[in-house]
Amino acid sequence: MIGIVVVSHSRALAEAAVGLASEMVSEGDRPVIEIAAGLDETTFGTDAAAVAEAIGAADSADGVLVLLDLGSAVLSAEMALEFVDPEVAERVKLSSAPLVEGLVAAVVTASTGAPLDAVLEEASRGLAGKQDHLGDGPAATQAVVASDNFVEVAVGNEHGLHARPAAKVVGLARRFDARVTLTNLTTGRGPVDAGSLSMVATLNAQQGHRLRVGASGPEAQDALAAISALAERDFDDVPAAQAARPSVGQSKSGSGLDVAIGPAIVADRDVDLAGYRAGENEQQRMQDARRASEEQLRTLRDQTAKTVGDAEAAIFDAQLALLDDSVVLDSVAEEIGGGANAPRAWKSALDALASSFEGLDDPYQRERAQDVRSVRDRVLRALVGAAEPVSADAGVLVVRELDAATAAAVDAERITGIAVRAAGTTGHGVIVARSRGIPLITGIGEVEVPPGALVGFDARAGSFVVNPDANVFRTAIRERTAERETALADAEQPAVTVDGQTIQVFANVGSVQDAADARGADGSGLVRTEVLFGDRQVAPTVEEQVEAFRAIAAALGGKPITIRTWDIGGDKPLPFLAQGKEANPFLGQRGIRVFRRRPELLRDQLRAICQVALETPVQLMFPMVTTAEEVAWALAELADIGSSGWGVKVGIMVEVPAAALRISSLAEGLDFVSIGTNDLTQYTTAADRGNSAVAPLADGLDPAVLQLIDRVVREVPAGVEVAVCGDLASDPAAAVLLAGLGIRELSAVGPQVPVIKSRLRRTDLTEAAKTAAHALTLTSATAVRDLLDRSQAE
Template sequence: MVSLVLVSHSKLLAESLVHLVRQMAGEEVMIGVAAGAGENHDDFGTDATQIAQVIQEVDSPDGVVVLMDLGSAILSAEMALELLPEDVRSRVHFCPAPLVEGAIAAGVQASLGNDPQTICREACQALQPKAEQLHFAEPVSPAVAVSEEVAPPVESGELHTVVLELTNAHGLHARPAARFVQTASRFNADVRVANLTTGSSFVSAKSLNALATLGALHGHQIQIQAHGEQAAEAVEALKKLVEERFGEAAVSAAPLPVPPPVQATEPQPSDERILRGLPVSEGVAVAPVFHYESLPPLIPDYEAQDTSAEWQKLQTALEKVRRAILERQREMVSRVGEEEAAIFEAHALLLSDEELLENTRRLIQENHYNAARAWKESVDEIVARFQGLADDYLKQRAVDVQDVGNQVLRELSGEAHQKIIFREPVILVADDLTPTETASLDLERVQGIALLSGGATSHSAILARSLGIPAVTGLPMRVKQIPQQTVVALDGFKGEVVIQPDENIRREFETRRTRWLEEKQRLLATTHQAAVTLDGLTIEVAANVGNLTDAQTAVQNGADGVGLLRTEFLFLTRQTAPTEEEQYQAIHQIGMTLQGKPVIVRTLDVGGDKPLPYINQQPEANPFLGVRALRLSLQQPELFRTQLRAILRAGADTYLRIMFPMVATIEEVHQANQFLQTVHAELEAEGLAHRWPIESGIMVEIPSAAVVADALAPHVAFFSIGTNDLTQYTMAAERGNPQLNYLNDALHPAVLHLIGEVTNAAEKHGKWVGVCGELAGDVEAVPILIGLGVRELSVNAAGIPRVKAIVRALTTEQARQIAQQAVACANAQQVRQLAADFLKTLPEVSH
């Protein structure tokens, strides 16, 4: 392993830096310190003799990398080199990297076993992410030569560039990467992207595979560069796409949830008969095992004589597979919904991936490979790159690439795609299933899926959940040794497979399966009924909606109304502001869809984190605490006025309420209400039909609004608590920061105290309180919120049946008591344990 020597004028600095490097690189790397001058090296300065001595002390056959701080340190190090024996001197590498950042990077690289050249190169690039993050005017250029791949080639035309942070859940995974490629491909420009966080090289933004192998995750910074005729437009479009989180922030229609596991006695067989894995799709099943083996496609070994004909053969196969994939997507939309079926859109995009096609074309043209061999080799190379990534989520994308690759190979060889059909019910056992194989399952026969590979975020797991098939992944190799037709019991709640269960366990699993299926149907059957507690209190269970499709799903799932209509969908995906008529039509259509039930329309809730291209917003260091939501609307009176006119007009024959987001002070409420009065007067004067009076409320997302709720209550019709932001601001923890997840639990007693402040003020003034954050759909939170005085819960449409079932299973007194206990807890963990124990006492919920 390569050793490090730190040369500094300050002994204290160098010794502290060693401690910091060890925190990052571990204890294995040998690090020597040659710092200070004088008898005990306590004075500032450097000593060539000491440097030479330290180098010899840590000398390694793999080499020694020396990092220095200031000018005379370099001179001393060069003098020290002359004092070393020839064999030691040959192993010494001077690195011109910055001392602190460079030492950390060098330590990490040395701990990985890299060579001195790699260590020096990485250390020299250590300042680049900092410079980009601080928008430094000039790029940082290391003094040593680095790989030419660090920057894209600059050809003719102005180079346009931007640095962005990925704020969506998984970064550039399959679907966002697909949208990124689609967007980049629209422009006549050479567009490249690099991951600054990992220090990756630039790759083509028009290659799905090259893009995804950047390993760009949530929170990573990427740099986009483009040159060519439409370079500026390309960079702007990609910037907008990333800042809108690839559309993932919007709530999409989701399949109805299945209830939590039914309680059952623990199975009693010996451990040898229980295989444990990861539960990825809930449910239980008992059936014989069927081992599914996907045979590899046939690859001919002939040499291509006519390369043009071979290339055309591949093009024909690609087109046939593309049509088949899109047909499969249309079929799956009807079975699992658009969101889950969208993976097949990414599959189709892989077929036109420029890197994949170029590699294949080159192998055919230059090496005279036949189409199948060339395609397989190109696909295998990309699969290997995915499998070599550190992130488990991105590793699983290798399955998607292999899936598409095999479809093309089968088309080239004339093998027809086979639907997986069984003569009797089975538990399907396999190494893994591709999305295509999962979509091809015979749902009448496949009772469960048991896999060696895959994870909860794999696309096969997502499809299994959407199709309602219990599934367990990550099982030990022993599952492959179970004889064909052996009966097993699969528990998709616990992630267990019981081999040859005895009669008692079989009956137990079959009973649980029956009750589980019945419970699903029972929830669906009663979801259109009101949610009334056992002692007669009605709780309105509404839906959070982001577009017309969401509204339609909400109605199907029994929503009592819309507790939050996000109007951002009208503003975010365009270059100009929506007109009054456009907003009126969209809101009116959603209002009509709810068939007379109330719809709470939230006014525009955007800011620096979701900037609008047609509004001149100044950059903000912390956009979450900046000009956003109602603050932005009040500063953009024409935009605000147009939206209020559209809402009031749309409410003329629909039941609309209006809600102002991110209110902090009573002055903001007065200003918003004055805007509303002015717009009403305008519409009245113009003779345009509109809803008046209209109920107007505010969102409580800022602690100050909760604290002064008593003063705000006389001026609003209702409060709606946005628990996501309320938690973020109360705990001073950005909710998108994965390192702070432990602080972002809305069941923290501090947040519950604030909710109680709001409900107490509302009750005093005869107003009602709703919750429209994620907490409203959290089954453990529902009793607590009701006990605190919340009377409306607005959840994602999929959660409506379950939330209604919980409401019907309790009394208001039970809810009040559990709420009092929750507020008295010390932390969120205690609250959750309390809530989980309480839910077990509710028979309609726990069984």
């Protein structure tokens, strides 16, 4: 093990720094640390002879690291090297690392038996975590540490290295006798310690980014091979949509509805720390609370694996990794060493880490801050002896955020629903709750909810009510239960309205499994090819695409499928197609715009689509179209591959207001257009649906959005069909409204297809058209929802 020498002008400063660093590791693992500080106990200064003596005392065959404070300390250390034996001097390294942070990092790293160069590197990065958090460090210009042992891997999973896959990387890196680092080559961030979950999070590694994995030490090659294999498996990350789907034969403990009523069980308060009294050994209290929390999380993980599924259980592995994160624990120990009590130190460290997650670019990764706060509160409860926040009472649980532990632990036979104040639909708690079939609504805001008050919510209508009319909600529950049962029984029957009009109801799919799960779908109105091939590190060949499209068609029984060409950019990168960083990617290179510079990738996809069209009914759809010139270019590319006579119908997506406003010329010569209400809403309202601060503005029932849909239906050229494939088509009430506007083809998420078809069978299109015309004149999405509620009740 290496030795360490601390050179400082102040003996008191040096002794305090050594005392703090020594707390980070057990005595048996601690390296030799010598001090050369001050001219005496009270006089400031440095002495080269004292430094030489300290180096001799700390000397080891593995080397000596010298840490210094400032000015003459450097000169004294350099002179000291002339006093010691030349053989000793050769194995001494002077470090410019910050004294306190560098010493802490050096002691912790040296305790693992790391070589001198690795300890020097870690000490030099002592400020990295603090700089990254405060945004004043040189993260963007950090150089990759030179090493003969490295590999490059791609991040292919949907949401990058968020908590669960990051935890797998950390756990794997710790298994080997090697020093493993990660560098995000796409953004320039890093290198960071691959054994620290909090440091891995600072890489902000998203889908499509490339990482450099470096390793040194006896098992460096084994570590690189293992992490490369993990990356090839997309870090064993299960997509959120798949994670939320119960396994075959898996029972749901909730009702599976989107409406609930019951007395409010309010659990949205912070852990009360007011009564905590510090003791003599706060470090030990902290460790005891951490170990108790680990046991609780392991129990939750095992229970979740049995009752919900392995994908959901893996969420708790990420939380367990946080409890064993060296960077977090070092920060806590440092604060306690500085006089803070255990709860204050733990809260400070985890709050800082949560803020780091919230500063990441990807909305999905930002929501991982919920997991950090969940772990924070679990340990705080253990420290103060507080009970778990969820009681055994029956009713509607009201929480500020829904963490996975709460969602997994609640008794779904007693908890009739969960209301979450925070917006967001991709949090781990939301995934677990939906997997269990628990009625759920998010984004209820700061409405006052007295404990025990009767509350009800209707997630379909987006409403949460305190002291509601109980009969209204109980009626809704009975009706929707019956509706779901009837819908499933009649799923394969066509959706024919009361007045005899058939509405085609298709399914949006991103995988063969999605297609297989789409009971009753008349086909697929949207095959998301960027999702279907989103795990690929290299572009799929024509043959591979043909095979995938055939499999989807087979899963749908040979029914028609509409294949959207590559729709990437913004929040949808592809690993095999690198894109430069853009200041505003949603207004940048998206959809068809990208392939003006990479037409060969589009041509391969067009060949595959046309080949499948010889075997099954296929429509081809180009995304993110704005101008007629883009349409002409796309059609020319299709013509160049000799597509005539292959029976492919061709259309475009209407996702931007400009396309809707010029639809009469834009759709000239096409077979169909499909309105993507997600992006159309986002661009019309200038509100990012992933940003909780403005997400309520991005409502597809906003009359401005409906007016654009109405314009497309009325002004599209004769013979051109109009479909809707956005989320609006998955809302039963909105589906009726769309039919009233003249839409005759809807494409919804698979599980909603039977319900949509059932609702349309009870629809009189003459009345639906009147309701739609009225909706166009209203002033808000709320007013439209009220209108739909009244129309349904009549």
